[in-house]
Structures are given as C-alpha cells and as structure tokens.
Amino acid sequence: MVLIQETKKSCMDENFARFLWPGDDLGYIGVDVEGSSGGLLCLWKPEVFQITGCCRSRNLVLLSGLAYLRLGCFIVNVYVIVVGEGIFGSFLKEVKKAWVSAPVEGWAGFRIMAKLRSLKQALKIWNVEVFGHVVSKLKVAEAELHSWDLVVEERDLTEAKARKRIEVRDEVWQSRKKLESIWLQKSRLNWALKRDKNTRCFHIMASRRQSRNLIDSMKINDTLYEEPLELKQAVWVYFKDLFTEGWKVTPRLGGEFSCIDQGQLQRLESDFSEAEVWVAVKECDGNKAPGWKVTPRLGGEFSCIDQGQLQRLESDFSEAEVWVAVKECDGNKAPGPDGFNLFCIQKGWKIMKGDIMDFMKEFHANGVLGNGINCSFVTLVPKSNCPESIKDFRPISCIYKVLSKVLV
Incomplete structure (x- = not known):
C-alpha cells in the first residue's frame, strides 16, 4: 500500500x-x-x-x-496544514509583540497609525531573518536532500542521520511553500489560487502585470518626461492642481438680505395664469432638440424605515459587524501607503481589534477622522492599451475600507 x-x-x-x-x-x-x-x-x-x-x-x-x-x-x-508554528508561525508572535510594545497615546486613529508604522519596521526585520533569500536557500536544501537520498540508496542511515534527512526534507518543503506564496503575491490573480505556479502561463501573467504597471515616460501638458524624478514631480503637480480649488479665498455671502412681503408671497403661491404661461412658452428657443416624449415619473409606494431600524442605524458599531466587514474584504488587494493589506488585519484581528474598535467608537461619537487616517495611494489606471499622456490615465483611490464597508 x-x-x-x-x-x-x-x-x-x-x-x-x-x-x-x-x-x-x-x-x-x-x-x-x-x-x-x-x-x-x-x-x-x-x-x-x-x-x-x-x-x-x-x-x-x-x-x-x-x-x-x-x-x-x-x-x-x-494532509496536515501547519498552523501557528508552520511557515508563518512566528508572524503572529511578531505582530503581537510589536503591537503591544508600542507605547502610543492619543486618539484611536493616531494610535493605529503609529502602531502600524512600528509593526512595519518590525516585520521588515522579521522578513529578512525568516524568509531571507528563499531561492538560494531552496537550492542549497534540495542539493543536500539529493545527497542524502543517494546515501540511502547505498546503505541504511543511523538514527541521527535519519533525523537530519527528515529535517532537510522539511526545510525543502517549507522553502517551496514560501516561494509559492511569493509568486502568488506577485501575480495577485484570483485564478492563481486554483493553479500550480510552475506553469509558463503563470510566469507570463506575473511578468506581464509588472511590465504593464511600469510607467517609463509620460506626456504632461505637451511636455514629455522620461526621467523618473522629473516624471514623479510633474504627475504630483498635475493632480495637485486638478484636486485643488482655484479660489484663494472661498467666497461667502454677507450683508443684509431683503425679505419678500406678504403680497409677493401670495403671488408666488397663486395659480399659474394664462398670460405668464404664454410668456414662458414664447421666450423659449423653439429650435432646440426634442426632449422626453413621455416625462418619466416616480410612482408606487415607498417604504419608510420604522423606529427600530432607525435605532439600529444610529447605534454603535458592534464588534460582530466590524469583523464581518473585515472578513468579507479581499485580503489580497494592493496594500495602502502604510504597507498593509486587509489580509494582515484579518490574520491579526484578535491582536488589533481593541484599537480598531476604539477607533470605530470615536468616529461614531465625533464623526471626525484623524489627520492621515484615510490617506491612500492614487493609482493611475490606463484608459487605453497604449497610454501616452497623463490624460490617458484615470485616478482611482483606495478608501479606508473597514470604516466605509461598515457604514455601507
């Protein structure tokens, strides 16, 4: 068998x-x-x-x-799926250590941002120590395992050497799983979860995504930019001007306002007279394009929310509904400026939920977001297959997903 x-x-x-x-x-x-x-x-x-x-x-x-x-x-x-002490066994331990040991005071939103920055630095060190150079480590482990297999074909191993062979085989397996996870992150395709990464199509799609996302030159206001620093500055200035109001001082209404008297109010509320209707018809441009043949009207009965539904809408955010919102998000999407995607929050929910719920409660009470809490990348999505000008891209921004999803 x-x-x-x-x-x-x-x-x-x-x-x-x-x-x-x-x-x-x-x-x-x-x-x-x-x-x-x-x-x-x-x-x-x-x-x-x-x-x-x-x-x-x-x-x-x-x-x-x-x-x-x-x-x-x-x-x-x-088939045992290793959890906790497997490939990412020390990940949650490192997350908990960095999250708990960060002494931060202030608003909940500010505390989350500061702890994420601290966690990011800790995970960079963890990545080097645990992952390191996966490909080179895998090649060394595979070569060592192959040498042990050749020895086994010739003679039986002692108990100590047999344990060593098992350790090397386990290292090969873990290195391969790490490499697969890296390729999965590079591709970020849904169908990658259902196919073996060692296919030519997989590598082509992963490489094609990187080449398509590369912007090596762009024309902005009839000027072609190829130098990365100049291109970056020009794009920043373009969208800064695009999203900035032209008013140096926002105009405000001031002064004394005259009110209508009772006679004017009665004339406004009186029935339409034939004379004023004819004046309105006569003043219209009769050469305009025709409009609706039949004016659309809203009809039917519209349901209203009851008092219980209103109370639920205005009630505090519960931990259950926040967790449902976090769990339903695609954790494999591109990370935000803090370097974290939703997968990290999903895995570290038990560690982070206290600060996240404090943030949700503060927002519910005050309706104010701390500075920088909703910062996001502005990704340029091409409108055509061969974009050349800045106008061939459209900006798309990733909003603060957890809060927005719970609100919806």
Missing part, C-alpha cells in the same frame, strides 16, 4: 493511478486538490488489502478493511 500527500492534482482518475503503480489489479481512492496545495491518494493491491469502508474529506482519507484477508485494520492518510 502507498499513501501520497500533496498530489496537487485537480482530477485523479484510474489512468493517473496506474501511471504511478502499473499493474493489472489496483485499488485506489483519491481526494482532488482545492487551491494551490493539497490532494491525497491511496493505492493498494487487492490481494494485500480488501476495503470494507471509506470516509474522506479535504485533508483526510480513512479506510477500513482486512489486511491479507484476515487482519482487521484502519488506514489513515492525512
């Missing part, structure tokens, strides 16, 4: 099973992969194991039967 984990096959049939184990008589049961990892397969000879029952799920295959037609037994094939 052979038990295989991590098959990464979306459809396992008899042809695939016989490819792995050629022969006339063969029994097999498999679990198809979901996402980019997983997949289980059990193979056996009917004369060695006779199956009487089966139970399977995404991570488990349980077989019951008779071994050599006389010994009752259970066979378990498990």
Whole structure:
C-alpha cells in the first residue's frame, strides 16, 4: 500500500493511478486538490488489502478493511496544514509583540497609525531573518536532500542521520511553500489560487502585470518626461492642481438680505395664469432638440424605515459587524501607503481589534477622522492599451475600507 500527500492534482482518475503503480489489479481512492496545495491518494493491491469502508474529506482519507484477508485494520492518510508554528508561525508572535510594545497615546486613529508604522519596521526585520533569500536557500536544501537520498540508496542511515534527512526534507518543503506564496503575491490573480505556479502561463501573467504597471515616460501638458524624478514631480503637480480649488479665498455671502412681503408671497403661491404661461412658452428657443416624449415619473409606494431600524442605524458599531466587514474584504488587494493589506488585519484581528474598535467608537461619537487616517495611494489606471499622456490615465483611490464597508 502507498499513501501520497500533496498530489496537487485537480482530477485523479484510474489512468493517473496506474501511471504511478502499473499493474493489472489496483485499488485506489483519491481526494482532488482545492487551491494551490493539497490532494491525497491511496493505492493498494487487492490481494494485500480488501476495503470494507471509506470516509474522506479535504485533508483526510480513512479506510477500513482486512489486511491479507484476515487482519482487521484502519488506514489513515492525512494532509496536515501547519498552523501557528508552520511557515508563518512566528508572524503572529511578531505582530503581537510589536503591537503591544508600542507605547502610543492619543486618539484611536493616531494610535493605529503609529502602531502600524512600528509593526512595519518590525516585520521588515522579521522578513529578512525568516524568509531571507528563499531561492538560494531552496537550492542549497534540495542539493543536500539529493545527497542524502543517494546515501540511502547505498546503505541504511543511523538514527541521527535519519533525523537530519527528515529535517532537510522539511526545510525543502517549507522553502517551496514560501516561494509559492511569493509568486502568488506577485501575480495577485484570483485564478492563481486554483493553479500550480510552475506553469509558463503563470510566469507570463506575473511578468506581464509588472511590465504593464511600469510607467517609463509620460506626456504632461505637451511636455514629455522620461526621467523618473522629473516624471514623479510633474504627475504630483498635475493632480495637485486638478484636486485643488482655484479660489484663494472661498467666497461667502454677507450683508443684509431683503425679505419678500406678504403680497409677493401670495403671488408666488397663486395659480399659474394664462398670460405668464404664454410668456414662458414664447421666450423659449423653439429650435432646440426634442426632449422626453413621455416625462418619466416616480410612482408606487415607498417604504419608510420604522423606529427600530432607525435605532439600529444610529447605534454603535458592534464588534460582530466590524469583523464581518473585515472578513468579507479581499485580503489580497494592493496594500495602502502604510504597507498593509486587509489580509494582515484579518490574520491579526484578535491582536488589533481593541484599537480598531476604539477607533470605530470615536468616529461614531465625533464623526471626525484623524489627520492621515484615510490617506491612500492614487493609482493611475490606463484608459487605453497604449497610454501616452497623463490624460490617458484615470485616478482611482483606495478608501479606508473597514470604516466605509461598515457604514455601507
């Protein structure tokens, strides 16, 4: 009998099973992969194991039967998803350490911003220490594992060397999972979660996204900019002028205002006379394009909210609805200026929820956002396939997602 984990096959049939184990008589049961990892397969000879029952799920295959037609037994094939102390085992520990140890006072929004900055610096150090150079580490580990495999083919290993081989094999597996996560982040495609990263199409799409997002030159106000610093400054000035009011001083209404008397009010509320209607018709330009043939009107009954619904709308934000909003967001979207996407908040919700709920309560009470709390990147999305001018791009901004989603 052979038990295989991590098959990464979306459809396992008899042809695939016989490819792995050629022969006339063969029994097999498999679990198809979901996402980019997983997949289980059990193979056996009917004369060695006779199956009487089966139970399977995404991570488990349980077989019951008779071994050599006389010994009752259970066979378990498990795909273990490592949580906590796995690849990112120290991630949440580092998040909790940096979040709790940051002594910040002030408004909740300001505290969140300061703690995110502190967390960003801590995670940069963690990234170098834990991830490091994944590709080079993987090559070294694979070479060492290959040398151990050659030794095993020649002679049996001692207990200490066998443990060392298991450690090297575990390091190879972890390095491969790290590399897959890096490629997934580079691609940021939904279908990447359902395909193996080691395909030519995957690499082309990941590289194409980077090349398409690159802006190496742009024409702004009939001037072509190619130098990165000059281009950056010109784009900043263009959108600064675009989003800035032209008024140096906002005009305000002041002075004394005359009021209408009772006679003027009665004339305003009186019925329309034939004379004033004819004056209005006569003064219109009769050469204009025709309008609606039938003027649209709103009809029907409109439901109103009751007192209970009104109270729920005006009530404080609950932790449950905030968590639902966080959980429903796509955590793999591009990060904001603080360097974090929603996936980080989703994973660290138990650590961050106290400060986040304080921020939500303060906003509900005051209706004011602290300076910089809703800062965001302005991403230039091309309107055409070959954009040349700044006018060929449209700006799109990522708003403060958690608050806006709860409000909606």
